[in-house]
Amino acid sequence: MEVENGGNKEVVVANKRSFRCSDLVLRFLALALTLVAAIVLGVNKETKNVSMEILPKLSPLTVPVTAKWHYLSAFVYLVVVDSIACAYAAISLVITLANRGNKKGLTLLIMISDLIMVGLLFSGGGAATAVGLIGYEGNTHLRWNKVCNIFDRYCHQVAASLFLSLLGATIFLVMVSLSTLNLAKKH
Amino acid sequence: MAEVEKKGVSDQEAKTVPPEHTKSSSSFFSVADVVLRFFLFVSSLVAVLVMITSKQTTTILVTVPPFTTPFPVVSTAKYRYSPAFIYFITALSVTGLYSIITTTMRFLALLKHKMPTTLLLLLIIMDVLVLGIVSAATGAAGAIGYLGLKGNSHTNWMKICYGFDKFCKHIGTSVSFSLFASVILVLLVLLNTYALSKKILK
Numbered sequence: 001m002e003v004e005n006g007g008n009k010e011v012v013v014a015n016k017r018s019f020r021c022s023d024l025v026l027r028f029l030a031l032a033l034t035l036v037a038a039i040v041l042g043v044n045k046e047t048k049n050v051s052m053e054i055l056p057k058l059s060p061l062t063v064p065v066t067a068k069w070h071y072l073s074a075f076v077y078l079v080v081v082d083s084i085a086c087a088y089a090a091i092s093l094v095i096t097l098a099n100r101g102n103k104k105g106l107t108l109l110i111m112i113s114d115l116i117m118v119g120l121l122f123s124g125g126g127a128a129t130a131v132g133l134i135g136y137e138g139n140t141h142l143r144w145n146k147v148c149n150i151f152d153r154y155c156h157q158v159a160a161s162l163f164l165s166l167l168g169a170t171i172f173l174v175m176v177s178l179s180t181l182n183l184a185k186k187h
Numbered sequence: 188m189a190e191v192e193k194k195g196v197s198d199q200e201a202k203t204v205p206p207e208h209t210k211s212s213s214s215f216f217s218v219a220d221v222v223l224r225f226f227l228f229v230s231s232l233v234a235v236l237v238m239i240t241s242k243q244t245t246t247i248l249v250t251v252p253p254f255t256t257p258f259p260v261v262s263t264a265k266y267r268y269s270p271a272f273i274y275f276i277t278a279l280s281v282t283g284l285y286s287i288i289t290t291t292m293r294f295l296a297l298l299k300h301k302m303p304t305t306l307l308l309l310l311i312i313m314d315v316l317v318l319g320i321v322s323a324a325t326g327a328a329g330a331i332g333y334l335g336l337k338g339n340s341h342t343n344w345m346k347i348c349y350g351f352d353k354f355c356k357h358i359g360t361s362v363s364f365s366l367f368a369s370v371i372l373v374l375l376v377l378l379n380t381y382a383l384s385k386k387i388l389k
Binding site for chain 2: 067071073074104111115118119120122124125126130131133134135141143144169173176177180183
């Protein structure tokens with residue numbers, strides 16, 4: 001029994017080390033991705049000169065129109081959720097480094113928060129996708145015109161930020177799955 | 188010889204005591220799991236039904252710029268007019284089907300008092316995946332609903348809830364039910380992880 005215990009302990013320690021490496025790498029990757037996604041959407045601004053014909057006889061008037069990221073609430077929500085996820089990834093990175101699998105309650109708390117981050121990030125991504133799709137295609141039934149034919153760089157930046165944010169959400173999902181697998185492996 | 192036999196009997200007694208002790212607490216986890224999954228099924232079903240029955244036809248007074256008098260236009264609002272709502276219906280139908288399958292699976296495991304670890308692990312991971320799907324649906328439908336409620340002056344998107352009030356109420360109810368479903372999924376994952384960590388597999 002003692003030999004088996006010693007063998008078990010070694011297996012547990014090896015698991016802990018490999019769990020730590022992949023977990024730290026994933027957390028750092030999630031931190032980087034959500035940070036970049038928040039920044040890319042946060043500095044999104046484009047000004048274009050649109051020529052409008054007011055009266056048929058006069059020459060067309062060029063009006064500068066601006067598109068900023070905070071004009072749409074879904075993008076504001078995505079930036080907020082990305083910054084929350086980034087801050088959480090930084091804090092949990094520090095906590096995981098300091099903890100090293102000693103306190104079980106802390107590991108459980110981090111798993112709970114990871115789960116909440118998965119939900120938040122996916123909802124932010126879904127909201128920005130829906131609003132971006134309206135801006136890209138327009139909606140003839142609701143009479144919402146498309147915006148992306150004028151502001152193409154703005155739309156491309158939104159698409160890039162959305163892709164990064166969804167990638168970050170997937171990484172959080174993988175982290176939750178990995179911590180669950182580790183929980184099952186220990187017993 | 189008799190002492191060895193007595194030791195064997197006492198060892199067997201010692202072995203049989205712990206499973207009986209964990210049976211009552213482990214059945215609590217299984218029962219709570221089945222009840223939560225049933226609530227998940229009910230809430231996703233209600234969300235799908237409420238959104239499907241949200242069709243509304245009203246007459247709106249439209250003012251076209253050359254003319255000054257507004258003339259009435261009969262227009263309909265259906266859930267099919269927006270791809271976000273179509274995704275919402277699809278995602279919640281998938282969740283409803285998933286909850287039916289897993290409720291019956293867990294109920295059978297509860298009756299048989301046996302739940303293998305790999306199945307519990309698979310359930311947890313699938314729960315997290317479905318949580319991602321449902322939260323994306325909630326976010327998408329919520330964003331479109333909020334746009335319909337408030338409109339957007341910068342992009343010149345008119346608010347529609349002033350005319351289509353029943354449609355907007357249905358959308359709002361549906362989104363809140365799907366939010367409730369995602370909260371239930373979080374609770375399910377927490378419950379199953381706690382049960383897994385305590386080595387209670389029944």
